[in-house]
Amino acid sequence: MPPTTSSSSSHQLPSPTMSTAAAATTTTEEPPVLIPSLPDDVALNCLARVPRSHHPTLSLVSKPIRTVLSSTLFFTARSLLHSTEPLLYLSLRSPLSPSLFFCLTSRHENDRILTPVPPIPSAPIGAAYAVVGSTIYVIGGSINDVPSANVWALDCRFNSWQPAPRMRVGREFAAAGAVDGKIYVMGGCVGDTWARSTHWAEVFDPGTGTWEPVASPIEVRDKWMHASAVVDGKVYAMADRGGIVYNANNGEWESVESELDMGWRGRACVVDGVLYCYDYLGKIRGFDVEEKAWRELRGVERGLPRFLCGATMANVGGKLLVVWEMKGKAVEIWCAEIAVEKREGGRELWGEIGWVDKVGFFPNGSIIMHCLAAAV
Structure with a gap:
């Protein structure tokens, strides 16, 4: 006589692989872009040329721009482009x-x-x-x-x-x-x-x-x-x-x-x-x-x-x-x-x-x- 199978065993548990993939799908987010429709390196090149007097206004446009304006990468770009003031x-x-x-x-x-x-x-x-x-x-x-x-x-x-x-x-x-x-x-x-x-x-x-x-x-x-x-x-x-x-x-x-x-x-x-x-x-x-x-x-x-x-x-x-x-x-x-x-x-x-x-x-x-x- 075949062994009796518990009713709880009829519910299949998700495999670890499936769980990890699902978690990755739900937690992975695209990094914020500086300027929509422009690659970030091109956007940084544009932003680095903006005079300092406009930076306070520029920082109000978006959080990514506000963040990049105070980054080492931004100041390095200004220096390389001879845009420092x-x-x-x-x-x-x-x-x-x-x-x-x-x-x-x-x-x-x-x-x-x-x-x-x-x-x-x-x-x-x-x-x-x-x-x-x-x-x-x-x-x-x-x-x-x-x-x-x-x-x-x-x-x-x-x-x-x-x-x-x-x-x-x-x-x-x-x-x-x-x-x-x-x-x-x-x-x-x-x-x-x-x-x-x-x-x-x-x-x-x-x-x-x-x-x-x-x-x-x-x-x-x-x-x-x-x-x-x-x-x-x-x-x-x-x-x-x-x-x-x-x-x-x-x-x-x-x-x-x-x-x-x-x-x-x-x-x-x-x-x-x-x-x-x-x-x-x-x-x-x-x-x-x-x-x-x-x-x-x-x-x-x-x-x-x-x-x-x-x-x-x-x-x-x-x-x-x-x-x-x-x-x-x-x-x-x-x-x-x-x-x-x-x-x-x-x-x-x-x-x-x-x-x-x-x-x-x-x-x-x-x-x-x-x-x-x-x-x-």
Whole structure:
């Protein structure tokens, strides 16, 4: 007699293979597309060309686009397509902190404002600054009155800080400049020991993450720097007793021309081979390195204050951006964009003001420390 079969055994259970396939069918979803009907690589190519001023609106189109706008892939595409744009960053000292950072952003054409950047983890006083691509390096400075060898890197793509390799010696009020992707730093350290004298000047290679000493003459090692700039591959460093120049292309040291030394006041920047700063009267002047002569920037007299209090400058996309303070019940920060050019065979410097805006205000006692541009 055949064995009795239970009624429950008549119901066939699904095989594991069938279950897995069914689960895969129900859980697998197509990845979201950036732009319908376009391959994602083509869509990314299109999005990377859109000016930054339109990104806030672009981010509202869809979640995939909003996500890609803050991705490393997006910024890499902008760099490869040469679509990066220069952004102005401002360092400010206030009663609240010795080092605050802001980025100048445009909400629309006639509405510019300083937006805060996350604070530097360890805020120094008297640091040097240099820019390589989209990264701003804050170099040395004093912490609790002790010169520091720390270096902090601000990734301007994501406004995030990371510690960079430390220098070999601590420095404050040093000179710094970037040439061919490498950062040269000099001065700001006490040259009373063999080690510090040997490393009075150093060079940092972001690609390898290493600092190396730069040989320097003994007679320059007691100099403390108050300003610096890079012109045609040469790092100009201004000291209280004469300035010096380091030619990064051949490793030679030179003295600063007496005309430049006597006329350089405050923080400066370089546009088309001309070094711009302001004089004791608050007027903008430019030094043509080839002509070895100072000339007043003409054409901007009516659009700017007579005296630019605390003015500092930056080259932002080939334009001269001037930032200054207006003091009252609070410290107002103003900014002007100026297109500059040489006329009369280089014998005259002329500027045309594109815009002038009040971009922020801060508590009394706030001081502009530095401004510089990074490509993002």
